[in-house]
Amino acid sequence: MQIIKLVARKNLVYRMDHNRSKIIASNIDSLFIVIAAKPNFNINFLNSCLIFAESAEIPAVIIINKLDLVETQELVKQVENLYSQQLHYSVLKISALDDCSNLISQLQNKRTLLLGQSGVGKSTLINKLIPNAMTRTGIISKSEASGCHTTTNATLYQLDSTTSIIDCPGLQEFGLYHLQLENLVYYFPELQPYINKCKYRNCKHTHETQCAIKDAFADSAIDVMRYNFFQALSAKLANKSKY
Ligand SMILES: Nc1nc2c(ncn2[C@@H]2O[C@H](COP(=O)(O)OP(=O)(O)O)[C@@H](O)[C@H]2O)c(=O)[nH]1
Ligand SMILES: [Mg+2]
Ligand SMILES: [Zn+2]
Helix, strand or coil: CCCEEEEEECCEEEEEECCEEEEEEECCCEEEEEECCCCCCCHHHHHHHHHHHHHHCCCEEEEECCCCCCCHHHHHHHHHHHHHHHCCCEEEECECCCECHHHHHHHCCCEEEEECCCCCCHHHHHHHHHHHHHHHHCCCCCCHHHCCCCCCCCEEEEEECCEEEEECCCEEEECCCCCCHHHHHHHCHHHHHHCCCCCCCCCCCCCCCCCHHHHHHHCCCCCHHHHHHHHHHHHHHHHHCCC
């Protein structure tokens, strides 16, 4: 299995390979982050996808697949509570083996990049959608327009003349380390109310007193797992800037 790392800047999505980068997609209108309870759910991967989307300013939709499995019920509760109700991300539920028609209105007239760990059902989802596309337009192309070359395995599927999906299999991590530490707060919707509310203008929200973000966390206003993710990513970005 190839390991792919994605980086986004100015709506160009790059694939990183031994310190070389290659554009795999541009003009992305929407990100579909596909998750599933099986083979396993990795919440940090989901958080990374969302930071990637926010930093690239691409709207993201969370797709919970494998709704037919009993294990999915717990995941649905967790994701709807935190990501939909608290953070206001769009969350859709499907069983790709069975039916994906509730995705169509979200896909229409857009170029959508599919993200998700291996095994969540991205290929199944495309296979379900493409037969419809075939009867409508008869077009499936592995297009140069997506910037896909022989060394990348991203594939652009044209559903109709204005609708396409890019599948990027083998995605393992995101290059979030080019992000600026001071911009990180803008990529967490739940931190927006606290921006510029800390006592110190250059507050790093780590050890400082009268930090609005730390105080909000102490008041249970911020989810503990999201807060830990923010702190861990902050620490990595702070470390990077020392070199
Ligand atoms: N139970 C169940 N299995 C699914 C569903 N969608 C996909 N799968 C299975 O999950 C496995 C991985 O699917 P695949 O589309 O190859 O995942 P990808 O690696 O993300 O492209 C396959 O065995 C699929 O049959 C679903 O909605 N329900
Ligand atoms: Mg696949
Ligand atoms: Zn602070």
